[in-house]
Amino acid sequence: MELTGAQILLESLRREDVEVVFGFPGGAVIDIYDQLPNYPLKHVLARHEQGAIHAADGYARASGRVGVCLVTSGPGATNAVTGIATAYMDSVPVVIVTGQVPTPLIGNDAFQEVDIVGITRPCTKHNYLVKDVRDLARVIKEAFYLAATGRPGPVLIDLPKDVQQAKCEYKYPKTIKMRSYNPTYAPNLKQVARVADVVRKAKKPIIYAGGGVIASGASEDLIWLARTYDIPVTATLMALGCFPADDPLWLGMLGMHGTYAANLAISHADLILAIGSRFDDRVTGKLSEFAKNAKIVHIDIDPTSIQKNVAVHIPVVADCKSFLAALRQSLAAAPAGAAAEDTPPAAGRHASWLERIDAWKAEKPLTYAADSKVIKPQHVIEVISRLTKGQAVITTEVGQNQMWAAQFYQFTRPRSFISSGGLGTMGFGFPAAIGAQMACPDRLVIDVAGDGSIQMCIQELATAVCYDLPVKIVILNNGYLGMVRQWQELFYAKNYCATCLDVAPDFVKLAEAYGAAGYRLTDPSQVESVLAEAFALPKTVIVDVVIDREENVAPMVPAGKSITEMILV
Amino acid sequence: MRHILSILVENEPGVLSRVAGLFSGRGYNIETLNVAPTLADGLSMMTITTEGDEAIIEQIVKQLRKLVTTVKVVDLTDVKSVEREMMLLRVDAEGAKRAEVLRIVDIFRCKVVDVSLDELILEVTGTQDKLGALINLLQRYGIKEIARTGAVAMRRGMQE
Numbered sequence: 001m002e003l004t005g006a007q008i009l010l011e012s013l014r015r016e017d018v019e020v021v022f023g024f025p026g027g028a029v030i031d032i033y034d035q036l037p038n039y040p041l042k043h044v045l046a047r048h049e050q051g052a053i054h055a056a057d058g059y060a061r062a063s064g065r066v067g068v069c070l071v072t073s074g075p076g077a078t079n080a081v082t083g084i085a086t087a088y089m090d091s092v093p094v095v096i097v098t099g100q101v102p103t104p105l106i107g108n109d110a111f112q113e114v115d116i117v118g119i120t121r122p123c124t125k126h127n128y129l130v131k132d133v134r135d136l137a138r139v140i141k142e143a144f145y146l147a148a149t150g151r152p153g154p155v156l157i158d159l160p161k162d163v164q165q166a167k168c169e170y171k172y173p174k175t176i177k178m179r180s181y182n183p184t185y186a187p188n189l190k191q192v193a194r195v196a197d198v199v200r201k202a203k204k205p206i207i208y209a210g211g212g213v214i215a216s217g218a219s220e221d222l223i224w225l226a227r228t229y230d231i232p233v234t235a236t237l238m239a240l241g242c243f244p245a246d247d248p249l250w251l252g253m254l255g256m257h258g259t260y261a262a263n264l265a266i267s268h269a270d271l272i273l274a275i276g277s278r279f280d281d282r283v284t285g286k287l288s289e290f291a292k293n294a295k296i297v298h299i300d301i302d303p304t305s306i307q308k309n310v311a312v313h314i315p316v317v318a319d320c321k322s323f324l325a326a327l328r329q330s331l332a333a334a335p336a337g338a339a340a341e342d343t344p345p346a347a348g349r350h351a352s353w354l355e356r357i358d359a360w361k362a363e364k365p366l367t368y369a370a371d372s373k374v375i376k377p378q379h380v381i382e383v384i385s386r387l388t389k390g391q392a393v394i395t396t397e398v399g400q401n402q403m404w405a406a407q408f409y410q411f412t413r414p415r416s417f418i419s420s421g422g423l424g425t426m427g428f429g430f431p432a433a434i435g436a437q438m439a440c441p442d443r444l445v446i447d448v449a450g451d452g453s454i455q456m457c458i459q460e461l462a463t464a465v466c467y468d469l470p471v472k473i474v475i476l477n478n479g480y481l482g483m484v485r486q487w488q489e490l491f492y493a494k495n496y497c498a499t500c501l502d503v504a505p506d507f508v509k510l511a512e513a514y515g516a517a518g519y520r521l522t523d524p525s526q527v528e529s530v531l532a533e534a535f536a537l538p539k540t541v542i543v544d545v546v547i548d549r550e551e552n553v554a555p556m557v558p559a560g561k562s563i564t565e566m567i568l569v
Numbered sequence: 570m571r572h573i574l575s576i577l578v579e580n581e582p583g584v585l586s587r588v589a590g591l592f593s594g595r596g597y598n599i600e601t602l603n604v605a606p607t608l609a610d611g612l613s614m615m616t617i618t619t620e621g622d623e624a625i626i627e628q629i630v631k632q633l634r635k636l637v638t639t640v641k642v643v644d645l646t647d648v649k650s651v652e653r654e655m656m657l658l659r660v661d662a663e664g665a666k667r668a669e670v671l672r673i674v675d676i677f678r679c680k681v682v683d684v685s686l687d688e689l690i691l692e693v694t695g696t697q698d699k700l701g702a703l704i705n706l707l708q709r710y711g712i713k714e715i716a717r718t719g720a721v722a723m724r725r726g727m728q729e
């Protein structure tokens with residue numbers, strides 16, 4: 001059967017079981033839009049391409065499936081770049097289809113032409129310019145495969161208008177043949193045996209989990225390992241939810257805004273099991289001071305992550321889930337002649353290490369000065385956590401709001417915390433919440449926002465209202481670009497240059513203008529009741545929470561300092 | 570330390586800029602780069618020489634391997650290999666100079682590929698050191714122009 005390029009694209013999306021496409025039309029993709037109604041695909045019309053790509057990203061993070069985004073050439077494509085880079089930094093599987101000017105015009109500075117393949121080369125896992133319609137089906141198949149396998153990431157397909165219109169026989173490939181792409185899933189068993197050995201012998205072990213645990217669906221295995229071997233767990237921003245926050249072994253997040261207990265524990269550990277994490281500078285602080293006395297085991301599916309920032313004693317290239325399954329087997333097979341202390345079961349085997357950690361936890365827990373007159377942002381997050389029993393999908397913007405959400409929400413399950421970790425993209429949270437709500441229609445989805453960030457993609461209110469998405473936006477409104485103001489306060493002699501948001505919209509009226517509901521909260525005693533009411537409304541809702549203006553995120557490790565050098569209040 | 574990387578890539582548009590971009594995006598320098606098709610269908614071989622300590626080279630190699638269009642990367646610095654570069658030189662060769670230049674051509678086993686009244690174009694292949702030595706020698710006669718290919722390299726046989 002002969003199909004046009006546009007039809008081939010849509011038919012192939014159908015075969016990839018794509019249910020929703022987030023997009024924004026234009027002349028260079030009008031052929032695709034023309035065909036869209038003929039296919040069983042839901043299209044979500046964003047109000048800005050950045051919104052579309054973040055929504056596809058949020059959908060992918062919440063569902064574990066590939067997110068799909070469709071935008072036009074030129075300005076449509078460049079508007080999506082921030083979102084592509086965001087997905088790339090956090091290893092999120094997204095396929096982006098951009099329209100392109102007709103092939104004869106490519107390179108001629110044609111109307112709405114931009115070399116998007118060139119622009120996105122450093123921020124995609126791979127990208128394609130399809131110049132012949134006969135390549136299209138294969139390229140789409142490859143794009144989905146590349147996006148979702150190995151270390152996941154965004155893959156872009158640039159599709160010229162004449163290729164969309166050209167026809168050819170359609171055959172969707174069943175298999176992939178790529179001689180140059182073979183991600184390693186199964187670990188080297190010798191390395192696993194070495195890991196098992198150090199796990200048996202460690203006196204002060206710690207698990208440092210990263211986004212790879214969530215991406216590979218390894219939470220259950222991680223929980224098993226921690227509980228069976230009595231190993232405390234800390235996690236990066238990207239991995240929150242991979243270990244239940246109510247477990248006594250949970251230390252909270254580590255790093256720049258990590259907990260006192262997590263930062264001290266990783267600094268004093270004799271064994272660090274880094275699983276699907278990449279030793280980001282926000283996590284390690286000053287590298288030369290990081291975990292000086294620990295053996296470091298690093299498991300990552302991406303070999304480039306290993307040995308990049310820290311010297312590793314046992315490197316293991318593998319998918320986290322496969323690794324943990326192999327480790328479990330290796331641990332079960334106790335070595336011949338093992339001493340009694342080296343054999344499982346192990347409940348209580350690290351009692352003195354955990355006692356020390358509990359002392360750190362008790363000494364400096366995450367806390368704040370409660371107040372009866374002015375609303376504390378931490379209190380707001382605690383209330384959200386309580387009201388939703390840790391079961392909501394929380395997306396965040398970037399800044400203090402993000403860190404308070406990470407610190408004070410008690411996550412109980414993976415894929416529940418959706419935040420721009422690697423790139424730190426203001427404007428991410430709200431469109432990501434739209435995507436997450438599409439993926440999880442039955443869950444409560446809440447974007448924890450700052451008054452600065454929310455204004456970066458505020459136009460997506462129309463999208464949320466249009467598709468009846470009951471997303472909740474809780475703005476922690478401090479009238480500042482708070483996190484930058486905090487840096488100015490602490491390290492730039494309170495020179496609050498360009499961080500005061502003097503002129504702000506009335507967010508309640510703004511919500512109403514878009515057809516959403518709006519609430520304003522100013523009194524601490526009302527936080528619980530108003531939030532409960534807002535969460536119960538089956539509508540898009542903004543809750544504008546006027547918070548203590550100069551509240552800071554603590555602990556904080558100043559940039560370039562060791563993670564043990566925390567500013568605590 | 571100087572490293573020679575031999576990189577087998579898919580022969581398709583954009584591959585060179587993916588590889589080059591990987592260096593520039595990380596602030597690493599490419600000293601020489603050479604690329605041409607291989608015997609295998611659709612594959613090209615790139616030879617890149619670059620400077621860096623072990624950690625940097627390890628990162629470069631891993632990053633190169635991570636590119637979807639890369640089939641194989643070998644750091645030839647670690648194995649016995651043959652390395653050659655081709656160079657063309659336009660040299661002053663007026664009057665009495667000419668005989669001396671031609672003598673050097675002989676010793677270095679260059680070829681004269683173009684002759685005019687006052688200059689010669691020489692072709693020479695060899696290691697980086699040999700080409701460097703030749704440039705040094707000919708400089709006093711006056712080199713007007715050079716064009717170099719950058720190194721190509723290949724692993725020697727008879728290795729375990």
Ligand SMILES: Cc1ncc(C[n+]2csc(CCOP(=O)(O)OP(=O)(O)O)c2C)c(N)n1
Nearest residue numbers: 399400401424426450451452453481482483
């Ligand atoms: C697109 C973008 N621009 C700038 C920044 C730098 N930045 C990081 S945090 C921050 C302040 C965010 O302010 P707000 O959204 O009000 O959140 P708060 O910190 O007050 O919670 C800024 C400007 C960024 N991360 N992203």
